Amino acid sequence: MSAEARRARRWTRLAVVYFVVVTAFLVWPLYPALGNTIAPRVLGLPFSLVYVLGVIVLNTAVLFGLYRARVIDAGEVEDDPPAGEGGAGG
Amino acid sequence: MGELLAPAVVFGYLGVAAVIGILAGRRSAGGATDFVAGERAFGPLVMYFVMGATVFSAYALLGTPQRVIAKGSDAFYILAYGAVGFAPLFFFGARVRRIGAREGFVTQAELIGARFGSRRVTALMGAATLVAFLPYMVIQLKGAGIVMEAVMGWPPLVGAAVVYAVVTGYVIVGGMRGVGWTNVVQGAAMLVVVWVLGLTIPERLFGGVEAMFDRVVAERPEWLVLPGPASAPTTPFQYSSEVLVSILGFSMWPQVFMKCFTARSARLVQLTAVVYPTFLLFLVPLLLLGYAALLLPGAPTDENVLLWLVSRPELGGAEGLTFAFVSFAILAASMSTGDALLHGGGSILVRDVLVGGLGWDLDERAQTRWMRGTILALGVIGLALLAVADRISVVDLLLLAYAIPIQFLPPVLAGLYWRRANRRAGEWGLGLGLAAVVVLFAASLAAPGLYAALNPLGLQIGVIGVVINTAAIVLLSLLTPPMARSHLDRFEVP
Numbered sequence: 213m214s215a216e217a218r219r220a221r222r223w224t225r226l227a228v229v230y231f232v233v234v235t236a237f238l239v240w241p242l243y244p245a246l247g248n249t250i251a252p253r254v255l256g257l258p259f260s261l262v263y264v265l266g267v268i269v270l271n272t273a274v275l276f277g278l279y280r281a282r283v284i285d286a287g288e289v290e291d292d293p294p295a296g297e298g299g300a301g302g
Numbered sequence: 303m304g305e306l307l308a309p310a311v312v313f314g315y316l317g318v319a320a321v322i323g324i325l326a327g328r329r330s331a332g333g334a335t336d337f338v339a340g341e342r343a344f345g346p347l348v349m350y351f352v353m354g355a356t357v358f359s360a361y362a363l364l365g366t367p368q369r370v371i372a373k374g375s376d377a378f379y380i381l382a383y384g385a386v387g388f389a390p391l392f393f394f395g396a397r398v399r400r401i402g403a404r405e406g407f408v409t410q411a412e413l414i415g416a417r418f419g420s421r422r423v424t425a426l427m428g429a430a431t432l433v434a435f436l437p438y439m440v441i442q443l444k445g446a447g448i449v450m451e452a453v454m455g456w457p458p459l460v461g462a463a464v465v466y467a468v469v470t471g472y473v474i475v476g477g478m479r480g481v482g483w484t485n486v487v488q489g490a491a492m493l494v495v496v497w498v499l500g501l502t503i504p505e506r507l508f509g510g511v512e513a514m515f516d517r518v519v520a521e522r523p524e525w526l527v528l529p530g531p532a533s534a535p536t537t538p539f540q541y542s543s544e545v546l547v548s549i550l551g552f553s554m555w556p557q558v559f560m561k562c563f564t565a566r567s568a569r570l571v572q573l574t575a576v577v578y579p580t581f582l583l584f585l586v587p588l589l590l591l592g593y594a595a596l597l598l599p600g601a602p603t604d605e606n607v608l609l610w611l612v613s614r615p616e617l618g619g620a621e622g623l624t625f626a627f628v629s630f631a632i633l634a635a636s637m638s639t640g641d642a643l644l645h646g647g648g649s650i651l652v653r654d655v656l657v658g659g660l661g662w663d664l665d666e667r668a669q670t671r672w673m674r675g676t677i678l679a680l681g682v683i684g685l686a687l688l689a690v691a692d693r694i695s696v697v698d699l700l701l702l703a704y705a706i707p708i709q710f711l712p713p714v715l716a717g718l719y720w721r722r723a724n725r726r727a728g729e730w731g732l733g734l735g736l737a738a739v740v741v742l743f744a745a746s747l748a749a750p751g752l753y754a755a756l757n758p759l760g761l762q763i764g765v766i767g768v769v770i771n772t773a774a775i776v777l778l779s780l781l782t783p784p785m786a787r788s789h790l791d792r793f794e795v796p
Contacts, residue, residue, distance in 0.1 A: 240539055267385045278392070
């Protein structure tokens with residue numbers, strides 16, 4: 213296995229561990245202990261909602277980083293058509 | 303405008319959806335692979351809306367505000383599971399796309415059945431999927447019926463039949479391309495309408511989102527945290543099990559998984575998982591609308607609450623623009639999920655059960671004909687179930703529907719990532735998991751005493767199935783010889 217493949221494999225494992233840990237923050241006992249309160253409110257929203265939205269933003273950032281770094285399926289070729297056609301679409 | 307506004311918007315939209323779906327289908331080459339997977343040609347924009355619009359159904363639009371008003375912050379569970387639910391797709395989606403393109407698979411059951419070298423696995427997955435689809439189909443039809451009743455005053459069954467005549471039409475003519483291009487329109491419309499209303503309605507009724515929540519904190523604080531209102535409490539433990547079960551099952555829903563095969567490239571599948579949360583944020587305004595209704599006297603606590611809210615006189619009443627656009631958004635949500643279920647159901651019955659499972663020898667054109675017939679039949683069965691929905695509980699059927707996709711998780715993960723997993727393990731694992739689900743479901747309806755004895759902790763029945771399923775796959779794979787190396791190499795990516 214090449215050094216690059218080993219590196220990709222390590223990152224893939226780390227990413228999986230990250231998603232397991234972050235899932236734990238969304239359920240019992242961590243969510244009731246850390247997120248299930250009204251205050252502090254952010255932009256008027258209760259903290260119980262802001263907490264979950266924060267996890268969504270964090271996960272999106274992590275997935276985007278993994279996508280840009282091309283560490284999952286590292287051998288993947290860029291078979292998209294040339295840039296400029298549609299972009300992220302969102 | 304006045305009283306004709308909502309009907310004009312609704313029928314104008316149905317017309318546009320039909321035209322787009324049918325025109326998109328005319329670009330097709332006519333084969334079954336194109337009908338199922340759109341020749342794997344979807345670019346980023348279409349792919350994004352196909353995923354988002356498929357996942358967000360009439361149930362999300364009607365059910366999210368309803369869940370807020372009935373159960374309080376328990377409604378956040380849909381955001382919590384969505385936060386992680388798409389991540390598995392990021393990890394295996396690109397691999398599935400590449401193996402699918404190389405080996406010619408267009409459905410989940412084809413891929414997994416081939417990996418385990420078993421027609422039984424393909425047929426079992428296909429048949430179980432169809433069972434899981436039906437309650438979802440009924441819910442989409444119900445959503446369409448509710449809108450048409452509110453807008454036209456028609457009986458829900460008639461309204462649902464009219465809307466789904468259009469949907470069935472463009473799915474049959476347009477295939478996956480028809481589904482894709484109509485979803486772009488439906489998804490964009492839903493996003494815009496829901497965000498605009500989610501921000502303007504609290505502003506008009508209470509002077510802003512912050513002011514609205516100030517009142518909720520003062521008057522109904524128990525609706526903002528678990529366990530929620532005393533009338534319908536959710537313990538943190540129940541909430542957690544809802545979130546976990548949904549995370550595990552989410553990427554296994556065949557209509558979601560199948561979309562891995564329709565993307566133009568493997569990278570694009572990953573990109574879809576990355577941008578997916580933007581669709582998730584579309585649920586936030588629906589939560590806001592739920593809290594807005596909570597503060598108003600006399601709000602219903604069933605799925606009519608959203609239409610009740612937007613037909614209030616201070617928002618323009620049932621003749622106003624707000625009501626017309628909400629009706630349109632609900633219809634878009636119903637249709638964009640319903641079309642994917644019809645299309646997926648047709649593809650799965652023909653490719654997985656008839657050709658893959660039972661070994662029927664059908665050429666590509668014959669397969670497409672069979673798929674079209676199946677789509678029509680599914681639409682009719684859905685309407686028939688809606689007609690008797692008063693006597694059979696959709697909630698009961700959903701219990702079964704949720705338990706099924708999770709049973710695909712062990713064979714999919716073992717099939718994709720564990721070379722040791724073999725045919726016997728796949729067949730027994732999936733078979734025992736599904737059998738456990740069916741037995742428990744039947745017991746819960748027919749013999750509650752027996753059910754309580756079999757499931758003393760009151761776990762979700764899918765969880766019990768998945769434990770048996772996983773144990774069988776692991777044990778049998780370790781105890782019996784692995785499959786041939788040359789066979790396993792077909793399912794590797796370099």
